[in-house]
């Protein structure tokens with residue numbers, strides 16, 4: 001159970017502690033932040049509301065711990081990460097339990113998230129050993145006007161303190177996707193977990209603690225992003241910010257100093273369906289892509305753009321599958337569970353009502369009970385409806401009927417987002433042309449958008465992000481190239 005057994009030291013009374021200097025601590029603020037269970041809408045957990053002084057202390061320790069961590073042999077850093085991954089996987093049950101209670105993620109998917117996170121840590125350790133163990137050797141005489149008098153050696157050095165801020169929907173996985181590359185690359189790490197998801201993150205951090213990382217190298221500051229966020233992101237000790245979330249990322253990028261930013265933000269992933277597509281395959285992918293975790297995924301299918309000639313048939317197939325989705329508690333592994341908060345449910349309802357007023361076709365009756373919204377397919381959506389452009393982050397999916405492929409591509413490219421998209425057709429040549437024309441970080445051919453596998457590059461264009469994720473890209477982003485140039489008095493050639 002969460003907060004018991006090996007995790008009992010992270011909890012005091014009914015409030016979870018924060019992690020600083022290798023210890024679990026109670027904030028001097030004397031205040032806590034409530035985590036509301038989306039299903040029951042009652043307080044499930046409480047976490048510390050950390051103060052600015054506590055942030056200062058954590059940053060100071062992170063700076064100093066990083067100096068010796070950078071000198072720790074790469075293989076030893078990897079060894080600790082492998083150990084942490086094993087502890088995390090061994091303790092998947094209590095961590096998954098908190099995911100169920102904090103963010104209403106179906107129980108099975110919660111376990112999958114923890115296991116996937118352990119695998120991601122191990123993969124990161126292995127990849128780090130490979131790519132950080134290699135540098136470059138350049139010779140000066142390849143550039144015009146130069147003799148071979150300069151030997152240039154390049155290697156990758158850590159940035160310093162990395163600040164990691166994940167969102168609620170994959171709090172553990174998106175935290176470790178920042179933590180593991182930062183650590184293997186020799187950085188220290190300050191984590192600010194999402195409030196909904198904080199307890200799962202604290203359990204995960206305890207697994208890192210048990211693995212035996214040096215004191216002060218990893219810290220976890222809890223509190224509301226709206227209260228502590230600016231202080232953290234504008235802190236002078238921070239050398240890199242890795243953030244995943246919504247529009248907050250855009251404002252952080254305007255306020256942050258001259259440091260590398262990794263921003264993975266929102267999306268309005270389009271699914272373009274051509275006349276020759278396998279409609280059964282499309283329908284299954286629309287269900288998986290649009291309704292998994294109740295549509296609360298950055299890479300959820302968020303708008304279907306289907307050729308008019310096959311639209312009726314596709315909508316019927318999707319409708320039949322929607323009817324089979326189970327709706328209810330995450331503990332029972334229902335397909336559709338409560339969305340994360342009441343404000344989120346209200347926002348989704350606003351989009352649905354706008355579509356209703358403007359004449360969209362409701363394939364199911366709109367139903368809501370508290371934060372639980374029944375899956376809804378909206379057909380005949382037009383560009384003047386908000387749902388055609390905005391990210392509902394809920395189980396509501398709009399279908400726009402198009403009369404040409406160009407119309408679909410234009411709709412996709414008119415969005416301020418550019419995360420992923422997908423195209424369904426049996427004609428691979430057409431698919432490639434469409435993929436090239438879509439202004440998104442990734443295009444999936446004949447499958448729904450997806451972030452994984454976690455070693456694939458993952459990035460958004462436009463308001464969907466800055467930089468690229470995926471194990472290798474994250475390690476590279478969290479390092480800087482350092483060169484040493486050996487200057488010779490006379491040109492030197494290896495042979496002859």
Ligand code: NAP
Pocket residue numbers: 165166167168169170192193194195196223224225226228229230233244245246247248249252264265266267297298299391393419460464465
């Ligand atoms: P969010 O509201 O932007 O919150 C993300 C994180 O930012 C949370 O940890 C939040 O903490 C923190 N935060 C809030 N205000 C802050 C501030 N002023 N300074 C620093 N941090 C602050 O996003 P969300 O609702 O958790 O997640 C949903 C969004 O994430 C969607 O738009 C989705 O598309 C996007 N997302 C993108 C990806 C991707 O890889 N592209 C993946 C998953 C999700 P609190 O919880 O304490 O407010």
